[in-house]
Amino acid sequence: MAAKTQSPVMGVATAQSTRTLLRVVILSLIAGAAIASRLFSVIRFESIIHEFDPWFNFRATKYLVANGFYKFWDWFDDRTWHPLGRVTGGTLYPGLMVTSGAIYHFLKALTIPVDIRNICVLLAPACSGLTAIAAYLLTNEMTTSPSAGLLAAIFMGIAPGYISRSVAGSYDNEAIAIFLLVFTFYLWIKALKLGSMLWGALCALFYGYMVSSWGGYAFITCLLPLHAFVLICMGRYSTRLYVSYTTWYALGTLASMQIPFVGFLPVKTSEHMPALGIFGFLQLIGFIQYVRSAISGRQFQTFLVTVLIATFGLGVVALVGLTSMGVIAPWNGRFYSLWDTSYAKIHIPIIASVSEHQPTAWPAFFFDLSMLIWLFPAGVYLCFSDLRDEHVFVVVYSIFGSYFAGVMVRLMLTLTPIVCVAAAMAASHILDAYLLVDCPAEGAQPEATEKDSNKAKDGGLRSESKPYIGIFSNVSKMTVVTSMTVYLMMFVTHCTWVTSNAYSSPSVVLASRMPDGSQHIIDDYREAYQWLRQNTKEDAKIMSWWDYGYQIGGMADRPTLVDNNTWNNTHIATVGKAMSSNEEVSYEIMRQHEVDYVLVVFGGLLGYSGDDINKFLWMVRIAEGIWPDEVKERDFFTARGEYRVDGEATDTMKNSLMYKMSYYNYHTLFPPGQVVDRVRGSRLPDTGPVLNTVEEAFTSENWIIRIYKVKDLDNIGRDHTSAAAFERGQKKKKAAKKAGPRVLRVD
Amino acid sequence: MAPKKNARESTPSAAASPVTKASPVVKSAPVSPKPSAGAASWDVVLQNIYNHYINETTQRTKLIDAFLVFLVTVGALQFLYCVLAGNYPFNAFLSGFSATVGQFVLAVSLRVQTNDTKSEFPSVSPERAFADFVVCSLILHVFCINFIN
Numbered sequence: 001m002a003a004k005t006q007s008p009v010m011g012v013a014t015a016q017s018t019r020t021l022l023r024v025v026i027l028s029l030i031a032g033a034a035i036a037s038r039l040f041s042v043i044r045f046e047s048i049i050h051e052f053d054p055w056f057n058f059r060a061t062k063y064l065v066a067n068g069f070y071k072f073w074d075w076f077d078d079r080t081w082h083p084l085g086r087v088t089g090g091t092l093y094p095g096l097m098v099t100s101g102a103i104y105h106f107l108k109a110l111t112i113p114v115d116i117r118n119i120c121v122l123l124a125p126a127c128s129g130l131t132a133i134a135a136y137l138l139t140n141e142m143t144t145s146p147s148a149g150l151l152a153a154i155f156m157g158i159a160p161g162y163i164s165r166s167v168a169g170s171y172d173n174e175a176i177a178i179f180l181l182v183f184t185f186y187l188w189i190k191a192l193k194l195g196s197m198l199w200g201a202l203c204a205l206f207y208g209y210m211v212s213s214w215g216g217y218a219f220i221t222c223l224l225p226l227h228a229f230v231l232i233c234m235g236r237y238s239t240r241l242y243v244s245y246t247t248w249y250a251l252g253t254l255a256s257m258q259i260p261f262v263g264f265l266p267v268k269t270s271e272h273m274p275a276l277g278i279f280g281f282l283q284l285i286g287f288i289q290y291v292r293s294a295i296s297g298r299q300f301q302t303f304l305v306t307v308l309i310a311t312f313g314l315g316v317v318a319l320v321g322l323t324s325m326g327v328i329a330p331w332n333g334r335f336y337s338l339w340d341t342s343y344a345k346i347h348i349p350i351i352a353s354v355s356e357h358q359p360t361a362w363p364a365f366f367f368d369l370s371m372l373i374w375l376f377p378a379g380v381y382l383c384f385s386d387l388r389d390e391h392v393f394v395v396v397y398s399i400f401g402s403y404f405a406g407v408m409v410r411l412m413l414t415l416t417p418i419v420c421v422a423a424a425m426a427a428s429h430i431l432d433a434y435l436l437v438d439c440p441a442e443g444a445q446p447e448a449t450e451k452d453s454n455k456a457k458d459g460g461l462r463s464e465s466k467p468y469i470g471i472f473s474n475v476s477k478m479t480v481v482t483s484m485t486v487y488l489m490m491f492v493t494h495c496t497w498v499t500s501n502a503y504s505s506p507s508v509v510l511a512s513r514m515p516d517g518s519q520h521i522i523d524d525y526r527e528a529y530q531w532l533r534q535n536t537k538e539d540a541k542i543m544s545w546w547d548y549g550y551q552i553g554g555m556a557d558r559p560t561l562v563d564n565n566t567w568n569n570t571h572i573a574t575v576g577k578a579m580s581s582n583e584e585v586s587y588e589i590m591r592q593h594e595v596d597y598v599l600v601v602f603g604g605l606l607g608y609s610g611d612d613i614n615k616f617l618w619m620v621r622i623a624e625g626i627w628p629d630e631v632k633e634r635d636f637f638t639a640r641g642e643y644r645v646d647g648e649a650t651d652t653m654k655n656s657l658m659y660k661m662s663y664y665n666y667h668t669l670f671p672p673g674q675v676v677d678r679v680r681g682s683r684l685p686d687t688g689p690v691l692n693t694v695e696e697a698f699t700s701e702n703w704i705i706r707i708y709k710v711k712d713l714d715n716i717g718r719d720h721t722s723a724a725a726f727e728r729g730q731k732k733k734k735a736a737k738k739a740g741p742r743v744l745r746v747d
Numbered sequence: 748m749a750p751k752k753n754a755r756e757s758t759p760s761a762a763a764s765p766v767t768k769a770s771p772v773v774k775s776a777p778v779s780p781k782p783s784a785g786a787a788s789w790d791v792v793l794q795n796i797y798n799h800y801i802n803e804t805t806q807r808t809k810l811i812d813a814f815l816v817f818l819v820t821v822g823a824l825q826f827l828y829c830v831l832a833g834n835y836p837f838n839a840f841l842s843g844f845s846a847t848v849g850q851f852v853l854a855v856s857l858r859v860q861t862n863d864t865k866s867e868f869p870s871v872s873p874e875r876a877f878a879d880f881v882v883c884s885l886i887l888h889v890f891c892i893n894f895i896n
Contacts, residue, residue, distance in 0.1 A: 195868050197856050197879035201886055239867045243856040247883060250849035254890040257841070264837060286855070294799035299792045306789075 019146075026150055027136060031129035034157030037496060038125040040504035042168045045521075047121045050506040052547060052564050054171035055554030058120050060088065061097040061171075065104055065116050072097070073260075079559040080549065081571060082541050083593060090260040091567065095180075095213025096173050099123070124166040124175035131417075132157035134182040139421050141189045142383075142390055145428040152424030155491075156182070160498040161368035161416035167504055174413055177214030182417045184210055184220055185397075189390045191248065195240025200247030207248065208255025211262055218271045218335065219414055221256075223400065224248065225278035227393045232285060236389060242286045249279045269329045273319060284311055338407050349625060350566050353618040356410035365405075367502075368412055370494045371487050372423040379422025382429055394422060427484065434480045508551070510608065522606065525551070528705035531698050532556035532597070540596040545579070545612055545619060546572050548599065561593060569622070576623035580616070580631055582655040587693040587720065590710050598694060598708045602662045605669070605703040607678035613645060613662055614679065646682040660689040661708055664696060669703075692724040811858045815851060822847035842895040849887045853880055 041050070049058045064072040077088040100119050107114050135156035140149040156162065165174040184206045191199035211217040228245050231237065253266050253275070266272045288307065292300050322328045330336075337344035337351060341359070344351040351357055365373050380398050383391035397418045405415035505511060510522040532542065533556045542558050549563020562572045574593070578586040579600075590598070603611035612619075616636075623631040635652035638644055645659065653659055667675045667688045675684040694708040714723045804812070825844050834840050860868055860876035871879075 194870055195860070196871055197853065197860075197876070197883045201879075201883045205886070239859045243859060246852040247856060250845065250852045251883065251886055251890070254842075254845055254849065254887065254894065257838075257894060258890065264841070267841065286859075291796060294803075295792060295795045299795060302789070303792050 023150070027133060027153060030132050030136075030150070030153045030157045033154070034128045034132045035125040037158050037499050038128060038163060038167045040167070040500050041506055042121065044504070045506055045509055045511070047118055048169055048506060048508060049117070049120060049171050049554070050167070050169040050508060051172070052507075052550050054120075054169070055550040056564065057096055057171050057173070058117070059550075059554045060092060061100050061120055062116060064097050064101045069098070069101075080553055080563050080565075081568065082559050082561045084568065084571065086565070086567075091565070093173055093211075093213050093215065093259070093261060095209060095211075096123075096171070096176050099176055099213070100171075120171040121169045124170055124172075125168050127176050127179045128157065128162065128166050131162070131179040131182055134179055134186055135417060135420055135424075138182055138186040138189065138417075139424050141186065141193065142394060142421060143425050143428070145425070145432050147431055148424045148428035151427050152420050155372060155420035155424055156417060158492065158495040158499075159369060159372060159416055159420055160495055160503060161412050161419070163495070163499050164368065164503045165413050167499070169506060173214040174216075177210060177216060178413065178417065180206055180210040180213060181216070181220065181414070185393075185417075188224060188244070188248065189393060191244035192240060192389055192393075195238070195243045197243060197247050200244045201251050203244075204248050204251035204255055207252040208258065211256040212259050216414065217256070219404075221266075221272055221275050223397060225274040226400070227396050228278050228282065229274075230392055230396055231389060232281070234392070236392075237285055237289065239286070239289075241389075242282055245282055246279060249275055268327075270323060270331050271335055273328065277315065277319070280315060281312075284308070338404060341407055348569075349618065349621045350569060350572065353615075353622070356408070358409055360406055360409050360412060364409065364412065367498065369416070369419055370498075371491050372419050375423035375426040376419045377422075379424070379426035382425055383422070394418065394425075398422060427488075430480065430484055434477045434484075522702055522704070524700035524702050524704035526555060528599070528698060528700045528707060529555035531700075532558055532599075532707065535698075536597060541594050542597050542599055543575060543578065543590065543593070543595040544599040545575065545601075545615060547615070548601065552599070558597075561595065570626055573623045573626040576619035577627055577631055579612075579658040580620045580623055580636075580656050582652075583657060583660070583691070583693045583720070585630075586657045587710070590693075591713075595710050597697060598657075598661065598710065600658060600661045600706050600708075602703055602706055603679050604662070604666065604677040608704055609679050611662075611679065611704070612658060616656075616658055617643065619658070644682065645677060645680050645684070647685040654689065657694075660691050661694070661706060663688055664691050664706070664708075666703075690724070692720040808858055808862060811854055811861075815854055815858075818847045818851045818854065822851070839895050842891045846887065846891040849891075850884065853883050853887065856880070 049055055060072070060075075063075060067075075072094070073089045075088040076085060078085045080086050100116070100123050103123070104114070104116050104119050107119075132153040136149040136153035139152035142148070162178060165172065166178070184203060187199055187203035187206055190196075191203050207217070207220060210220060224245070228241060231241055253272075256262050256266055257264065267276070284307070288304060291303060295303070319328070323330060331339075337348075337357070344357065369376070376398070380395055383394045398415075401411075401415040401418050404411040508525050510524075512520050512522060514520050529552065532540075532552070536558065540558055541561065542552050542556070543561045544552060546562040546564055546566060549560045549565075552558055552560050553563060562568075562575050566572060574589060578589040581589075601608075601611045602613070603609060604613070617633065620631055620633050620636055624633055632652075635650060636643065636656075638648055638650055642648075645653070645663075649659070663677075663684065665688055667684065667686055670676065672686050675686060676682070677684055691708070694710050696706070697709040698707040699705070711720060714720060718726070822844060825840065825847065829840050829844070857876055857880040860871050860879075861873045868876075
C-alpha cells in the first residue's frame with residue numbers, strides 16, 4: 001500500500017524510482033519479519049536442533065562437512081539399524097545437507113567461520129525470507145495489482161501454517177523445500193506466460209533442486225501436468241504451453257533422475273505417470289494443430305478421428321496393461337493412503353501411527369491460517385472472473401492443495417503458499433477498490449453534470465442521471481479500509497501469538513513454569529543421552545522404540561537398532577516384539593541383536609504424555625503384523641477391553657518388558673498405597689515388577705528416560721530367573737528334597 | 748517403458764510420415780486420380796499435408812525437420828535395440844533415449860518459435876530462441892552424460 005503513496009509534486013520518473021525503493025524496503029522488512037518471528041525458541045532456550053528427524057539431517061550434514069562431498073555421496077552408515085546398516089547416500093534427499101554445507105564453506109571462504117550447528121539451526125528462517133520473496137514474485141505474475149505481491153509476501157512470511165515447519169532449529173527438509181516449491185511454481189508460470197525455453201529450463205533446474213531436497217516433489221510432478229491438462233481441456237492449448245511444458249519435462253525428469261534416491265522412479269512408478277502421459281499427449285496435440293493448419297476441415301476430421309483414437313486408446317491400454325503386469329509400480333502406501341484414507345490404518349500401522357498423518361480438524365485451518373482461510377475462497381473466485389492461464393493454475397492448485405490438506409495434517413504446509421497468494425489477491429482487490437478507484441476523472445465530471453442538468457430538464461429519473469457507479473464517498477472508503485487494516489493487524493497479532501505459544505518449543509527440552517512465573521527446564525533427554533555418550537563404550541548398541549533412533553544417533557552417538565527412517569518394517573516389529581514379550585523371549589531377541597542397553601521413555605512421574613507406555617499399543621500392533629501367533633493385542637486388554645496399567649492389568653501386560661522397565665522401582669518413590677501414575681491417572685500396586693535379565697543402569701532426574709543394561713549370560717550357566725532369585729536370597733523351594741526327573745547329558 | 752514409447756513415438760513417426768511415407772503416395776496419386784466424393788480418404792489427406800509442407804515451409808525450417816527425422820530414427824533404433832537386447836544398463840538406455848527425446852522436443856520448440864514468433868511469442872526473437880535452444884541443449888547433455896556414467 002505504501003508503495004502507492006505518490007506525491008503529485010514529484011515527476012513520473014521520480015515516482016517510479018520512489019516506488020521501486022519502497023518496494024525493496026518493504027520486501028526487506030518482510031524478509032526481516034519472517035526471520036525474526038522464527039527465532040522465539042532460539043532466544044528463549046538455546047540454539048539447538050529440535051525434533052526427531054532434524055537430528056539425522058544434522059548428523060548427515062556434520063558428516064558431509066567433515067568428510068567432503070564424495071564420501072557423503074557413498075556414505076554407508078553402520079551405526080544405525082545395527083545388524084543391517086543403512087546406505088545413507090542412496091536413501092536420503094541430499095539437497096538440505098548440501099545447501100548448508102555450501103553455506104558453511106562459503107562463509108568460511110569469507111573468513112567468517114560459523115559453527116555448522118548454527119547454520120543448520122538458522123537455515124530455515126533464512127529460507128523463509130526467500131520464500132516470502134518468491135511468493136511476491138509468484139503473486140505478481142497472477143495479478144496486476146501493485147499491492148498483491150507485497151501482501152502475499154507478508155502473508156507467506158508470517159503465516160503459522162508455514163512457520164510451524166520452519167522455526168529456527170527445525171532443520172527438516174521442508175525448511176528449504178517450500179522455498180523451492182514456490183519458486184518452481186513462479187518459474188513455471190513465467191515459462192508458460194512467455195513460452196520461453198530458458199524459463200522452462202530454469203524451472204526444470206529448480207525442480208531438480210526441489211527433488212534433491214524433499215519427497216514432496218511428487219506434488220509438483222502431479223500439479224504441473226494437471227495444470228497443462230486442464231488448459232488443454234479448456235481449449236487453451238498454445239505453442240507456449242508446448243514449449244514450456246516439454247522443456248520442463250524433458251530437462252526436469254533427467255534432473256530428477258540424477259538423485260540416487262529417486263533413480264528410475266520417474267519412469268517406473270505411477271506417481272510420475274501423469275507427467276509422462278501429458279508429455280505424450282502434448283506431442284499429439286501439437287502435431288494435430290500443425291496438421292489442422294495444413295489441410296481442409298473435412299479431411300482434418302478423418303485424420304483427427306483416426307490418429308486420436310488410435311494413439312490415445314493405445315496409450316491408455318498400454319499404461320493399464322503395464323501397471324497390472326507390474327512393469328510400472330503401483331502407488332506406494334504413503335501416497336495411496338491419500339486417496340483411500342482408511343488404507344493405512346488397516347494395512348500399514350506404521351504409517352497410521354504417526355500423528356502427522358491424521359486428518360485435519362477445522363480449528364487447525366483457522367489456527368494455522370487465521371484470516372487467510374476466509375479470504376482464500378474469495379481469491380479463487382476472483383481468479384474465475386478473469387480466467388487467464390496462470391489463474392487456472394491457482395484454481396487447480398487450490399483445489400488439490402485443499403483436498404490433501406484435509407486428508408493429512410502435515411500437508412497443510414503445501415496448501416499454505418496458495419492460500420497466501422489467493423488471499424493476497426482478494427485483499428488487494430478490496431484495497432484497490434476502496435483506495436485507488438477514485439471518483440470519475442476531472443474531465444468527465446463537468447460533462448456528467450451537464451448531462452445531469454440535461455436529463456433533469458428532460459425529466460429523466462434520478463437514478464438514470466448518474467452514469468458512474470462506484471464508491472465516491474470518503475466515509476465508505478474509510479470504513480472498509482479501516483476494517484481491512486484492523487484485520488491485517490489482527491492477523492499479525494494472531495501469527496505472533498501462535499508462533500510464540502504453539503510452535504516454538506523444542507521437544508528436546510521440556511519447559512514448565514514455576515509458581516512465581518520463572519521458567520523451569522526439564523532436560524532429561526539430554527541428561528540421559530549425555531550419560532550414554534560418556535559412560536558406555538563406543539559401540540554399545542542401544543535398543544529403543546524407533547522414535548528416539550535419530551536422537552540417540554545424534555546426541556548420544558551410539559549405534560541403534562531402529563530409527564525414524566522406517567524403511568524396514570520387520571526390524572521395527574522385532575523391537576516391538578522384544579518390548580512387548582516377557583523377559584525370556586525378549587532376552588533371546590536382545591542377545592541375537594547384540595543389544596547392550598535398552599532405553600525407555602517414561603512420563604508417569606511428571607505427567608509427560610508422550611511416553612512409551614502410551615505408544616505401547618503401536619508396538620504391539622506392529623509386532624502382531626509380523627508374528628500374529630506370539631504377540632496378540634487382545635492380551636494387553638482386560639476382560640472388559642480396558643487398557644490398564646494398575647493392579648488390574650493383564651498378566652501379559654505386567655510381564656511385558658516394557659511394563660517392567662517403565663515401572664521398575666517406581667513404587668519406592670511414594671509412601672505405600674499412594675503409588676500413582678500421573679499420565680494414566682491410575683494407582684499402582686505397592687510392589688513393583690521384578691527384572692531378571694536386565695539391570696537398571698541409569699534413570700534421569702525426572703524419571704523420563706530409563707536406561708537398562710542387558711545382563712551377560714550367567715557365569716555358571718543358570719537361566720537368569722533362577723540366578724536372580726538366588727541373588728535375592730530366595731531359596732529354591734523343594735529343589736533339594738525332590739530329585740527331579742533328570743535327563744541324560746548329551747555331549 | 749512402453750507407454751512412454753507409445754505416447755511419444757506415435758507422434759514423431761506420424762510427424763515423419765509426410766516426409767518419408769508420403770513419397771509412395773505421390774507416385775500413386777497420378778496413377779489413380781480418385782474422385783473422393785464422400786469422406787476424404789487417407790491418401791488425399793497425406794498428400795495434402797505433403798503438398799502444404801513442401802510449399803509453405805522455409806528452407807531453415809526444413810533443415811530443422813531433417814534434424815528431427817534424424818533424432819526420431821536414432822531414438823527408434825535405440826528403442827528397438829532395447830526391445831531386442833534387453834535393458835540391462837537401464838541408465839544408459841534411459842540417458843541415450845531421453846537425450847534424443849529431449850533434443851527432439853527442444854528442436855520442435857525452436858522450430859515453433861522461429862516460425863510464428865509474432866502471434867504466440869511476442870517477446871522471443873529468432874535469435875533469442877536459438878540462444879535458448881543452445882543453453883537448454885547444453886543442460887540436457889550435461890545431465891545425460893552424467894546419467895550415463
